[in-house]
Amino acid sequence: MESWRGRRGSVSQGIRLLVVSAHAADFVWRAAGAIATVTQNAGTARVVALSYGERGESGELWKQPGQTEEKVKEIRRSEAEAAAQILGAAFVPFDLGDYPLEIDRAAVDRLTQEIRDFEPTVILTHAKEDPFNPDHGTAYQLTERARQLASGAGVASAFKTIAPPEFLLFEPHQPELSGFYPNTFLDITPVFALKTAAMEKMGAQQYLREYYSQRATQRANHARRITGNKNILQAEAFQRVSPQVMSHF
Numbered sequence: 001m002e003s004w005r006g007r008r009g010s011v012s013q014g015i016r017l018l019v020v021s022a023h024a025a026d027f028v029w030r031a032a033g034a035i036a037t038v039t040q041n042a043g044t045a046r047v048v049a050l051s052y053g054e055r056g057e058s059g060e061l062w063k064q065p066g067q068t069e070e071k072v073k074e075i076r077r078s079e080a081e082a083a084a085q086i087l088g089a090a091f092v093p094f095d096l097g098d099y100p101l102e103i104d105r106a107a108v109d110r111l112t113q114e115i116r117d118f119e120p121t122v123i124l125t126h127a128k129e130d131p132f133n134p135d136h137g138t139a140y141q142l143t144e145r146a147r148q149l150a151s152g153a154g155v156a157s158a159f160k161t162i163a164p165p166e167f168l169l170f171e172p173h174q175p176e177l178s179g180f181y182p183n184t185f186l187d188i189t190p191v192f193a194l195k196t197a198a199m200e201k202m203g204a205q206q207y208l209r210e211y212y213s214q215r216a217t218q219r220a221n222h223a224r225r226i227t228g229n230k231n232i233l234q235a236e237a238f239q240r241v242s243p244q245v246m247s248h249f
């Protein structure tokens with residue numbers, strides 16, 4: 001992960017990646033490659049799922065007669081846990097409910113504490129807006145707020161602060177309509193088999209597997225043209241929010 005060079009030295013080593021996912025599966029489609037890249041290179045990754053996506057993103061499960069919200073949540077939790085395990089990440093469900101995902105003071109405090117405790121060097125979450133989904137933008141707002149509260153203003157504060165993590169957004173389903181500007185690409189070729197295995201665990205949304213495999217191939221095409229590196233076969237795209245600070249070109 002060339003551009004996510006840890007503050008403590010070698011590539012990926014010492015990287016602590018926090019992914020905040022509105023629903024249980026979002027992190028798998030959009031950031032599984034990033035997570036696996038970190039964990040395969042001696043870094044640590046943690047996924048916070050704000051909800052299980054039990055109401056808005058589990059349509060296939062609701063086709064079963066006699067289905068209940070509790071059963072759907074249980075299935076989604078075990079799928080997401082299995083996917084996170086394949087990727088080598090811890091899975092932390094907040095179970096705040098979806099459609100709508102609503103954020104109260106307790107949720108802000110909880111995510112802020114999570115960030116203070118884990119001290120991520122990189123945070124990934126949803127784009128600022130998503131005209132097709134009421135919860136993805138809410139997840140962005142919560143993450144942005146908690147990130148600011150945990151790191152303060154970059155100076156000493158009345159509360160414990162952490163070094164400001166790098167902040168990037170992962171790719172939404174309809175990027176142009178969500179105002180997503182892909183200015184950072186990650187070569188996920190070495191870990192793509194892990195992403196595929198993680199996607200296969202999400203039984204309730206199998207229709208997305210092909211879509212996100214194609215996306216990885218298309219983003220790799222862009223990454224090859226940007227770099228001239230012909231060995232990039234799969235890539236994930238991100239939008240970097242925090243400016244990059246360098247000590248050399």
Ligand SMILES: [Zn+2]
Pocket residue numbers: 022023026053057133136
């Ligand atoms: Zn979602």
